Amino acid sequence: MIKTDLVIIGGGAAGLSAALAASDANLNILIIERELILGGILNQCIHNGFGLHMFKEELTGPEYAMRYIDELQHKNIEVLLGTTVIDITKPDDFMLTVTSEKDGYQHITSRSVIIASGCYERTRGAIQIPGERPKGIMPAGSAQRYLNMDGYLVGKNIFILGSGDIGLIMARRMTLEGAKVLGVAEIMPYSNGLTRNIVQCLDDFDIPLFLSHTITDIKGKDVLEKITIQKVNERFEPIEGTEREFEVDTLLLSIGLIPDVTLFDSLKMEKSDITKSAIVNQHLMSSVDGLFICGNALHVHDLVDWVSEEGEKAGKYAKAYILSDEKQSREHLKVNPGAKIRYVVPQLIDYSHLNEPVTLSFRTTEKMIAGTFKVYQNNQVIMTKKAKYIAPAEMENIILQPDDFISFDPITVILEEAL
Amino acid sequence: MYDYVIIGSGIIGSLIARELSKYEVSVLILDKENDIASHQTTANSAIIHSGHDPKENTLKARLCVAGNRLYDELEKELNIPLLRTGAFVVAHDEEEEKALEELYKRAVNNGVQSIHFISQKEILEAEPLLSSSITKALSLPSTKVTYPWEVAISAVSNAIKNGAEFKRNSHVVSIDKINGTYRIYLENGEPINTRNIINASGVSSDHIASMIEDDFPLKITPRRGEYFVLDRKAKDLFKHVIYPIPSKAGKGVLIVPQVHGNVLLGPTSENIDEKDEASTTLIGMKKIRHDLLSLSNQIPYHMIIRTFAGIRASSTYDDFYIQESKINKGFYHVAGIDSPGLTAAPAIAKYLIEDIIRINAPLKKNFDPMREKPIVFHKLSDDMKIKLIQEKPKYGNLVCKCEKITEQEIIDAIHGPVGNDTVKGIKKRARAGSGLCQGGYCEGQVIKIIARETNQPLSHINYYQKDTPILIKETKIHDKN
Numbered sequence: 001m002i003k004t005d006l007v008i009i010g011g012g013a014a015g016l017s018a019a020l021a022a023s024d025a026n027l028n029i030l031i032i033e034r035e036l037i038l039g040g041i042l043n044q045c046i047h048n049g050f051g052l053h054m055f056k057e058e059l060t061g062p063e064y065a066m067r068y069i070d071e072l073q074h075k076n077i078e079v080l081l082g083t084t085v086i087d088i089t090k091p092d093d094f095m096l097t098v099t100s101e102k103d104g105y106q107h108i109t110s111r112s113v114i115i116a117s118g119c120y121e122r123t124r125g126a127i128q129i130p131g132e133r134p135k136g137i138m139p140a141g142s143a144q145r146y147l148n149m150d151g152y153l154v155g156k157n158i159f160i161l162g163s164g165d166i167g168l169i170m171a172r173r174m175t176l177e178g179a180k181v182l183g184v185a186e187i188m189p190y191s192n193g194l195t196r197n198i199v200q201c202l203d204d205f206d207i208p209l210f211l212s213h214t215i216t217d218i219k220g221k222d223v224l225e226k227i228t229i230q231k232v233n234e235r236f237e238p239i240e241g242t243e244r245e246f247e248v249d250t251l252l253l254s255i256g257l258i259p260d261v262t263l264f265d266s267l268k269m270e271k272s273d274i275t276k277s278a279i280v281n282q283h284l285m286s287s288v289d290g291l292f293i294c295g296n297a298l299h300v301h302d303l304v305d306w307v308s309e310e311g312e313k314a315g316k317y318a319k320a321y322i323l324s325d326e327k328q329s330r331e332h333l334k335v336n337p338g339a340k341i342r343y344v345v346p347q348l349i350d351y352s353h354l355n356e357p358v359t360l361s362f363r364t365t366e367k368m369i370a371g372t373f374k375v376y377q378n379n380q381v382i383m384t385k386k387a388k389y390i391a392p393a394e395m396e397n398i399i400l401q402p403d404d405f406i407s408f409d410p411i412t413v414i415l416e417e418a419l
Numbered sequence: 420m421y422d423y424v425i426i427g428s429g430i431i432g433s434l435i436a437r438e439l440s441k442y443e444v445s446v447l448i449l450d451k452e453n454d455i456a457s458h459q460t461t462a463n464s465a466i467i468h469s470g471h472d473p474k475e476n477t478l479k480a481r482l483c484v485a486g487n488r489l490y491d492e493l494e495k496e497l498n499i500p501l502l503r504t505g506a507f508v509v510a511h512d513e514e515e516e517k518a519l520e521e522l523y524k525r526a527v528n529n530g531v532q533s534i535h536f537i538s539q540k541e542i543l544e545a546e547p548l549l550s551s552s553i554t555k556a557l558s559l560p561s562t563k564v565t566y567p568w569e570v571a572i573s574a575v576s577n578a579i580k581n582g583a584e585f586k587r588n589s590h591v592v593s594i595d596k597i598n599g600t601y602r603i604y605l606e607n608g609e610p611i612n613t614r615n616i617i618n619a620s621g622v623s624s625d626h627i628a629s630m631i632e633d634d635f636p637l638k639i640t641p642r643r644g645e646y647f648v649l650d651r652k653a654k655d656l657f658k659h660v661i662y663p664i665p666s667k668a669g670k671g672v673l674i675v676p677q678v679h680g681n682v683l684l685g686p687t688s689e690n691i692d693e694k695d696e697a698s699t700t701l702i703g704m705k706k707i708r709h710d711l712l713s714l715s716n717q718i719p720y721h722m723i724i725r726t727f728a729g730i731r732a733s734s735t736y737d738d739f740y741i742q743e744s745k746i747n748k749g750f751y752h753v754a755g756i757d758s759p760g761l762t763a764a765p766a767i768a769k770y771l772i773e774d775i776i777r778i779n780a781p782l783k784k785n786f787d788p789m790r791e792k793p794i795v796f797h798k799l800s801d802d803m804k805i806k807l808i809q810e811k812p813k814y815g816n817l818v819c820k821c822e823k824i825t826e827q828e829i830i831d832a833i834h835g836p837v838g839n840d841t842v843k844g845i846k847k848r849a850r851a852g853s854g855l856c857q858g859g860y861c862e863g864q865v866i867k868i869i870a871r872e873t874n875q876p877l878s879h880i881n882y883y884q885k886d887t888p889i890l891i892k893e894t895k896i897h898d899k900n
Contacts, residue, residue, distance in 0.1 A: 135882030152890035
C-alpha cells in the first residue's frame with residue numbers, strides 16, 4: 001500500500017502543471033501516467049503553435065511538454081509510468097486501485113486526487129454514420145498517433161468528417177506525407193476549428209471545406225472504397241439531390257472530444273449533461289470532497305495553454321485543501337448558461353470561500369462578428385465584456401472580482417449580438 | 420480423405436462440427452473468411468427464443484423449442500454466457516390482445532413452458548421504462564440471451580479439441596463427384612477429398628448447392644436487419660427481451676439486453692438484392708426509433724456506441740431446409756436457416772446427424788465435452804488477480820480501459836485454440852475495442868501486440884479480412900534503390 005497526499009491521474013498538459021503548482025517540500029505528490037512517457041497527447045502533436053500565451057513562443061507539442069517535464073525533475077514529485085488507475089473509492093481518504101506490468105496490482109491511499117485524464121474522440125457509432133463497416137475509418141487522433149509516433153500512414157486518399165482542430169491539423173499533416181486529402185465536411189454552417197487552422201491547414205493546401213454537409217453513405221466490403229456526402233438543411237437532415245461521391249481509402253473522424261472520466265463512476269460525483277464531466281466550483285473541486293478535475297477531463301479546451309492554466313489552478317487549490325487540514329463547509333451559488341451560451345465552467349461558486357477573482361470559462365452556441373457577454377445576478381448586469389469574432393470553437397472567459405457579486409443568488413452568463 | 424467436410428463455420432456449421440466430433444469420424448470445417456462465423460452469427464439479435472412464434476408443426480417450431488433447452492447443456496459444457504432474461508410480448512389494444520391470445524395458443528401447441536399473461540401493472544413494475552400505453556403482455560420465461568459468436572468459437576474450439584480441423588480463407592469454388600466421393604476445390608487451387616459434405620454456408624447455401632446440382636428447391640432471399648448498440652452503462656435499464664406483436668415481416672423491432680451489459684435495439688427487416696450488403700441506412704435507423712416509440716419513449720439514444728447490420732439467410736422455402744441431396748448421396752443441405760436459427764442451432768446439429776445422416780460410426784470413448792473459458796481478468800477476485808499477475812505480468816498491463824482488458828488476455832486470444840491475428844478478431848475474442856471509445860485508444864496497442872506475438876511487421880496486421888492492413892506505409896524508410 002502506497003500512502004500519499006495528492007495523486008494526479010494523467011501526466012499530460014493538465015496533470016504536469018497541476019503537479020508543479022501543488023509541489024511543496026512537505027507534500028508527497030504522485031503522478032500516475034498510463035503511457036511509458038509523460039506528456040500525454042502533446043507527444044503526438046508535432047506541429048507548432050503551442051505556448052503562445054504561456055511562454056510567448058511557438059513550440060511543438062513535445063517541446064511544450066518538455067518545459068514542464070524538465071521542471072518536474074527538481075521537485076518533490078513522484079511518477080508512476082505505464083500504470084493505469086482502474087478504480088477509486090472514498091471510504092475516508094481516497095483509495096485507488098492501479099495496475100501495471102512492472103508492479104502488478106497496487107492500492108494507493110491519498111488525501112486528495114486531481115483527475116487530469118484528458119478526453120477521448122467521438123466515434124462513428126456515436127453519431128450513427130450510415131453505410132458499410134470496412135477498414136479505413138478511424139478517429140483523426142488515432143491517425144495522428146500512428147503517423148507521428150509510430151511512423152505509419154493509414155491511407156493515401158483521405159476524406160475528413162468534422163472540422164475539429166485535430167482533423168484540420170491532420171489534413172495538412174497527411175498532405176505533407178504524400179497523401180491526398182479530398183475534402184473536409186462539416187455539418188454545422190461554420191467550422192468547429194480555430195480560424196488559424198482553417199487558413200494554415202486547408203486554405204494553404206487547397207483542401208475544400210464543405211460546410212453544412214455530412215456523410216450519408218459509406219461503401220466498401222473489406223476496405224473503404226467510397227463515401228457520399230450531402231448538404232443538410234437547418235434541421236441537419238440531408239437534402240436530396242446534393243449527393244457527392246469521393247473515392248477514398250480512409251475516412252478520418254474529427255467530430256468532437258469527450259472528457260474521459262469513465263473510470264471514476266464509482267465516486268458518484270455529480271456530472272453535467274453538457275460537458276459530460278464533473279460539476280465543479282471555482283476551485284475546480286467536484287461534489288466529492290477533495291476531488292479536483294482539470295484540463296480536457298473537465299471540459300474540452302481549444303488551446304493547451306488554457307489547459308495548463310487550469311491545471312495550475314487545480315494544483316494550487318488541491319494543495320490549499322490538503323494544507324488547510326480541516327473539514328470546511330461550503331455554500332454554493334449556481335452559474336447558469338443563458339442565451340447563446342452552451343456551458344459555463346465552473347458551474348458553482350463557493351461564496352463561503354470567495355476571496356479571489358473567479359474565472360468563468362465558457363463556449364457560445366453561435367458564431368458572430370461582434371457581441372457582448374453579460375453576467376446577470378438578481379436581474380442586474382454585474383459584468384459586461386465586449387468581444388469580436390466569437391465562435392463556438394473558441395473558449396471565452398470573464399473574470400469576476402469577489403465584490404462584483406451583489407448577493408448569493410445564481411448568476412447567468414449570456415451573449416448579445418452587437419447590432 | 421475426410422469423412423465430413425463442413426462448408427461454413429457459422430453457428431450452424433460450428434455446432435454440427437462439434438456434434439460430429441463426438442463420433443469416430445474425421446471432420447474438416449472450411450470458411451471463406453479470415454475468421455470463423457463472420458456473417459449472420461456475428462450480427463443478429465442474440466436471442467434464444469422460447470419458440471412462441473414459429474408456425475405449429477414445422478421444423479422451425481420443433482427445433483426452436485428443443486434448441487432452447489439444449490443451450491442449458493451448452494452453458495455447462497462449452498462455458499458460454501447465457502442471460503436468463505425471459506421476454507414480454509406486449510399488446511396495446513384489444514386487437515393486439517387478440518393476437519396475443521393466438522400467440523399463446525401457438526406457444527402452448529409448440530410445447531413452450533411456463534408461459535402466462537401479465538397485466539399492465541406487472542409489466543411496468545418489471546420494466547418501468549416501458550410505455551404506459553401497453554395494456555397486456557405474454558410472458559415467456561424461457562427466453563434467454565447469449566453471445567452467438569462465442570457459441571460458435573467455443574463449439575469450433577471444442578470440436579478441434581476432439582480431433583476436428585478448421586481452415587480459414589478457404590473459399591470453395593467448385594465441387595466434383597468422383598466414384599461416390601467428393602473433391603472440393605478452393606480458390607487457391609487446393610483440392611480436398613471427402614466422403615460427405617455438409618452445406619452450412621448461410622447466404623451462400625444456394626450457391627454452394629448449385630456447384631453440384633441444378634434443381635436445388637430453394638433460393639436464398641437475403642434480408643437485412645439494422646441495429647443500435649447501447650453502452651454497457653445502459654445495463655439494467657431493460658431486464659427482459661421486449662417484443663412487439665409479430666407481423667408477417669417478422670418479430671419486429673425489439674429491445675434486447677445483452678450478456679455484456681449492452682442493450683441491443685433492432686432489427687429492421689428489409690429484403691435486399693446483394694447477399695453481402697450489410698450496411699446501415701438513414702431510413703433503417705429512423706425506422707428503429709419510430710417503431711420503438713410504441714414500446715418505450717425513454718430509450719437513451721445518446722448512449723449508442725455502435726450501429727451494425729446483419730444479413731439473414733431467409734429463403735423461398737417456408738421452413739428450415741435440412742435434407743440430404745436428392746441426387747448426391749452424402750451431400751447434406753442445412754439451408755434457409757433464418758430466425759430462429761440461432762436458437763435451433765444445437766437441435767439442428769443433432770437432428771441432422773441423428774435423423775438425416777443417421778450416423779452409424781461409433782461414439783468416441785475419449786470425447787471431452789468441456790471447453791475451458793478464456794480468463795476474463797477483471798471479473799476475478801483481487802487475490803486471484805494478484806496471483807495471476809505474479810505468474811504472467813502482462814495481466815498487469817491494461818490495454819482496453821473501456822472494457823478493462825489486459826495484454827495477456829489479448830495474447831491468449833491470439834494464440835487460443837482458434838486464434839486470430841487481426842484487430843477485429845481480437846475484439847471478438849477478448850472484447851478489446853468493444854467499449855465506449857470503440858478502440859480509439861487501444862487499437863494501436865493491439866496492432867503492436869499482434870505483430871510481436873506473430874512475428875509480423877506492423878504493416879501486415881489486418882483489420883479483419885485478408886489484405887486489410889491499418890498501417891499501410893512506413894514513412895521514415897528510404898527506398899534502397
